[in-house]
Amino acid sequence: MVSEDFRKQVAGYGLTTAHIYYRRPDHPWLLQSYVWQNYDLCPKFPELQRFLEFWKSKLEGPLHSVMVAHSKLIKPAELKSLDGEFYLN
Secondary structure, three states, rough: OHHHHHHHOOOOOEEEEEEEEEEEOOOOOOOOEEEEEEOOOOOOOHHHHHHHHHHHEEEEEEEOEEEEEEEEEOHHHHHHOOOOOOOOO
């Protein structure tokens, strides 16, 4: 049985981390941060967009800014030429 996370990775999803800054509803001058992480598709980030729409419609703290990092976890193999061989005994 294959996990859903692995299926997403094979389908092209990568691990996306969003550092979200928002204003506190009771103290609008104060910024709070929240870290969101999920598998998502770069560059449109549909999962993150869905989460941010949920945030805007259901939560009180208005968004200030979002910083996004993304990395594909399954990548093509990297081939490197070797100038020599080393044997370990």
